[in-house]
Each structure stands twice: as C-alpha cells, then as structure tokens.
Amino acid sequence: MAKQRLTKEHKARVGRPRSSKRPIVESAREDVLRAAATLFSKQGYSATSTRQIAEAIGIKQPSLFSHFKKKEHILQELVHKSTERMFEALPKSDDETQSAADSLYLLMRCDFLFLMTEPYGIGGLLHLPELRNGPLADAVAQSRHQVIERYQRLIARGVKQGDFQTQDLAVATHTVFGMGESLWSWYSHDPTRSPEKIAEQIADLAMHALKIDARKLDAIKLRYGAD
Amino acid sequence: MAKQRLTKEHKARVGRPRSSKRPIVESAREDVLRAAATLFSKQGYSATSTRQIAEAIGIKQPSLFSHFKKKEHILQELVHKSTERMFEALPKSDDETQSAADSLYLLMRCDFLFLMTEPYGIGGLLHLPELRNGPLADAVAQSRHQVIERYQRLIARGVKQGDFQTQDLAVATHTVFGMGESLWSWYSHDPTRSPEKIAEQIADLAMHALKIDARKLDAIKLRYGAD
DNA sequence: ATTATCTATAGATCTATAGATAATGC
DNA sequence: ATTATCTATAGATCTATAGATAATGC
Numbered sequence: 001m002a003k004q005r006l007t008k009e010h011k012a013r014v015g016r017p018r019s020s021k022r023p024i025v026e027s028a029r030e031d032v033l034r035a036a037a038t039l040f041s042k043q044g045y046s047a048t049s050t051r052q053i054a055e056a057i058g059i060k061q062p063s064l065f066s067h068f069k070k071k072e073h074i075l076q077e078l079v080h081k082s083t084e085r086m087f088e089a090l091p092k093s094d095d096e097t098q099s100a101a102d103s104l105y106l107l108m109r110c111d112f113l114f115l116m117t118e119p120y121g122i123g124g125l126l127h128l129p130e131l132r133n134g135p136l137a138d139a140v141a142q143s144r145h146q147v148i149e150r151y152q153r154l155i156a157r158g159v160k161q162g163d164f165q166t167q168d169l170a171v172a173t174h175t176v177f178g179m180g181e182s183l184w185s186w187y188s189h190d191p192t193r194s195p196e197k198i199a200e201q202i203a204d205l206a207m208h209a210l211k212i213d214a215r216k217l218d219a220i221k222l223r224y225g226a227d
Numbered sequence: 228m229a230k231q232r233l234t235k236e237h238k239a240r241v242g243r244p245r246s247s248k249r250p251i252v253e254s255a256r257e258d259v260l261r262a263a264a265t266l267f268s269k270q271g272y273s274a275t276s277t278r279q280i281a282e283a284i285g286i287k288q289p290s291l292f293s294h295f296k297k298k299e300h301i302l303q304e305l306v307h308k309s310t311e312r313m314f315e316a317l318p319k320s321d322d323e324t325q326s327a328a329d330s331l332y333l334l335m336r337c338d339f340l341f342l343m344t345e346p347y348g349i350g351g352l353l354h355l356p357e358l359r360n361g362p363l364a365d366a367v368a369q370s371r372h373q374v375i376e377r378y379q380r381l382i383a384r385g386v387k388q389g390d391f392q393t394q395d396l397a398v399a400t401h402t403v404f405g406m407g408e409s410l411w412s413w414y415s416h417d418p419t420r421s422p423e424k425i426a427e428q429i430a431d432l433a434m435h436a437l438k439i440d441a442r443k444l445d446a447i448k449l450r451y452g453a454d
Numbered sequence: 455a456t457t458a459t460c461t462a463t464a465g466a467t468c469t470a471t472a473g474a475t476a477a478t479g480c
Numbered sequence: 481a482t483t484a485t486c487t488a489t490a491g492a493t494c495t496a497t498a499g500a501t502a503a504t505g506c
Contacts, residue, residue, distance in 0.1 A: 015504075016459035016503055044357060046271055047357065066458065130271060134270075172428075175432050176432075201394050205398075243484055298468095458502090459503090471489085471491105
C-alpha cells in the first residue's frame with residue numbers, strides 16, 4: 001500500500017534509473033520527440049546533436065538509441081505525426097453545396113490555426129533544408145502538394161463562380177498558401193492576440209488578395225462565426 | 228607574344244595548378260561564394276561540408292582555407308554582400324510627396340524582384356536556422372527588422388491617408404512582408420513568367436489584401452509602368 | 455526475466471593547420 | 481620571391497553499437 005502510493009507519486013519504473021533523476025513527462029519516446037522538435041526548429045536538424053537531444057530530457061546520449069534506432073527516425077516521426085494531425089485538422093473534403101469561396105475561407109482558417117497550434121511546431125520544421133532535400137523530402141513535398149492543389153482547385157472554382165479574380169492562378173495560389181508557411185517566422189504566442197483571431201485575420205487578407213467583394217466576404221464570415 | 232596569347236586563353240596563373248585543372252570562373256573567392264550559396268540553400272549550412280564546397284569548384288578541401296579562414300566566414304560574407312545589394316536595390320527613402328500607397332507599391336515590387344534575382348539566392352538562405360539563431364542571427368534580424376519597419380510605417384501612413392484598411396497593423400505588415408519571404412520556396416525560373424511580372428502580380432495581391440480601392444490601384448500601376 | 459538506463463568505445467566524419475610543391479614574376 | 485595550390489594529419493566532434501548495471505515483475 002505504501003508501495004503503491006510511492007508508485008503513483010514517483011512513478012517508480014522498470015529499468016535502471018536515470019543518473020539525472022529527471023522524470024518522464026509524457027513517455028520517454030514522446031519526450032524525445034518534443035525536445036528534438038524544439039531543438040531542430042531552433043538550430044536545424046544537422047546542427048543538433050543526439051547528445052543535445054538526450055541531455056534535454058535528462059538521459060545520456062547512447063540511451064537515445066533505445067527509443068529511436070537512428071537520429072533520422074526522430075525527424076521522420078515528427079513529420080509523419082504532424083502530417084497526420086494536419087489532415088485530421090483540415091476540413092475533410094470540400095462540400096460541393098458550399099461556394100468555393102466559403103470552402104477556401106474555412107480551409108485557410110483551419111490551415112493557419114493548425115500551423116500556429118500544432119504541438120511539435122511543424123511550421124518551424126517545414127523550412128528545414130533536410131525536409132526539402134534528402135530522404136524525407138518526397139513525403140513532405142507530396143503532402144504539401146496535396147494541400148496546394150486543394151487551394152488551387154478552390155481558387156479556380158471561385159474564379160469561375162465569379163467570387164474571385166486573379167491574373168495568374170499559380171501565383172495567386174502559392175502566395176496565399178505562402179501566407180501560412182511564412183506565419184511561423186513571425187508568430188509567437190502573444191496573449192493579446194489569440195491564434196484564432198490571427199488565423200481569421202490572415203484568411204481575411206487572403207480573401208481580399210483574391211479580390212472578393214467585401215459584402216460577400218462579410219456574409220461568409222458571418223456564416224462561420226468570425227467577428 | 229605567343230606567351231601572351233596563351234595567358235589570355237588559358238589564364239595562366241601564379242601558384243601551383245589545381246589538380247583538377249578546373250579553371251576559375253570569376254575569382255577563386257567568388258567561385259567559392261557561389262558554390263557555397265547553392266549548397267547551403269539546398270542542404271543547409273551545417274549539412275554542407277567544406278569538402279563539398281571545395282570539390283564543387285575543383286579544389287581540395289584544405290585549399291578552401293586559403294580563401295576563407297573559417298567556414299562560417301563564407302556564410303557571413305554571403306549575408307553581408309546580399310544585404311548590401313538589397314539596400315542598394317530598394318528605393319532609397321520614401322518620397323514624402325508620393326502617397327504611402329505609391330511608395331509601398333514600389334517598395335514591394337523592388338523587394339520581391341530582388342528576392343527572385345539576387346545572385347546568391349539569398350531568399351533560400353534566409354530560412355536557414357543558422358541565420359535565425361547563432362552568431363550571424365543579430366545582423367540578419369537587424370536588417371530584416373529595418374525593412375519590416377519600413378513596410379509597417381508605409382502601411383500605417385496609407386491607413387491614415389484612407390487608402391488602406393487593416394484590422395491589425397502588425398498582422399497585416401508581417402503577412403505582406405511574408406509574401407516575399409515565402410516566394411523562394413515556390414519560385415523557379417520559368418520562361419513563361421518573368422520575375423518582373425511575378426513581382427508585379429504579388430504586389431497587386433498585397434495591395435488588394437490591404438483593401439485598396441481598385442481604381443486607385445490602377446492609377447498607381449499606370450504611374451509606375453505595370454500592365 | 456524483463457526493462458531502461460548506464461559506461462566504454464569503435465569508426466566515420468569534419469574543420470583547420472603545417473609544411474611541401476609547382477606555377478609565375480622580377 | 482610570391483602565390484595558390486597540394487598532401488598529410490591533428491584534434492574534435494558525432495552517430496551508433498556492445499555489453500554492464502540497477503531497477504521492477506513474477
């Protein structure tokens with residue numbers, strides 16, 4: 001009984017204790033992922049040593065390899081999990097009963113909000129050169145392309161429906177999509193502006209960039225609960 | 228005489244010849260800078276070895292160090308030179324006789340064009356984590372901040388003059404500025420769209436994001452020679 | 455017995471230095 | 481004599497493996 005209480009308080013665990021006595025927060029594996037995400041975002045993948053990651057959670061460098069066989073697998077899993085989360089977070093499919101402008105507005109708000117709130121800070125990782133070239137590049141490029149395509153289809157449909165005007169579809173698409181991608185470089189948690197409000201504002205800027213009529217946009221915002 | 232002709236053709240140079248016989252293109256130092264810029268953009272700074280840079284121009288790894296004392300000095304000079312070029316390329320100061328909308332439009336066109344045509348491809352380098360943290364971060368952050376401030380002042384003035392409308396000045400500023408920063412991730416030389424046309428189009432998207440009146444924008448574009 | 459850590463270390467880098475070498479310049 | 485390269489290598493990493501160790505579980 002006394003033993004059980006101890007177990008609950010100190011989480012007495014199987015295996016040799018850590019020399020640092022630092023406790024596990026989530027699970028050892030998850031703790032590694034979070035520490036690595038922070039370090040990779042700040043310093044880059046190649047500039048971050050396995051020793052730094054290990055020390056960040058209070059274990060010795062070789063102990064890392066009982067959780068991940070290779071350093072690269074850490075980055076791989078960060079990308080994989082956050083990609084999965086992204087596709088869960090984005091509206092499942094574009095409701096054909098809505099106008100394209102409605103669908104794009106919702107998609108952008110979700111996308112921008114996701115980039116600000118995703119737990120691993122994927123926004124900071126996506127700019128890593130190691131995710132643009134090298135063995136992980138294909139998977140990243142593919143899911144990125146999938147989302148860009150979705151943006152592009154909606155913008156094209158919105159033009160046909162007379163809600164948007166663009167000179168060049170590809171330029172407009174990439175620019176609007178890029179508003180999300182560049183978000184990470186300036187966004188930081190700021191209590192005076194919630195992520196939701198920022199996402200709304202950027203979606204508003206994007207809709208105007210696509211030259212939507214102001215009254216139409218007001219109607220859309222009213223429908224989806226922005227102020 | 229025959230010697231002089233040879234000198235011109237083969238650029239016979241002082242010093243031990245390269246084992247690769249690969250000739251200098253611009254100057255050894257400049258060749259290093261260009262090769263390094265390409266490799267850093269593609270692979271990242273830390274993931275690029277001095278051996279790779281040396282081999283790219285046809286010399287052995289240790290020979291690099293007769294041109295740059297430290298690897299870091301290469302990145303330093305890339306940043307320094309392209310920053311210098313940027314401040315030369317941007318309109319010198321904001322002409323107070325012009326409207327803020329006019330000035331911003333010109334500033335954006337210059338900025339976006341610069342990012343697409345700068346010889347070292349600085350757009351690709353600015354996302355490197357080594358330029359966001361570490362010893363070079365301060366210089367980069369400072370010049371970046373200077374330009375953002377300029378954007379922000381113009382947008383604020385444009386709002387006062389009744390040409391722009393924004394909900395949140397900082398969000399609008401960073402989003403518009405970010406259109407340039409994210410450009411590099413999708414722009415590639417494409418003969419069907421000149422950099423000038425793309426810069427004009429993105430400036431147009433940005434002006435609309437700031438909710439300028441369409442007729443006012445047409446007048447501005449007419450004044451500064453866009454179609 | 456099983457588990458999660460530890461210590462010790464191999465082997466592969468990578469940056470940078472020292473000193474030799476092979477050209478031109480005078 | 482001066483210059484720009486070369487070869488050889490020191491010394492500092494860094495990733496990953498092998499095998500020991502100190503807990504819990506049964």
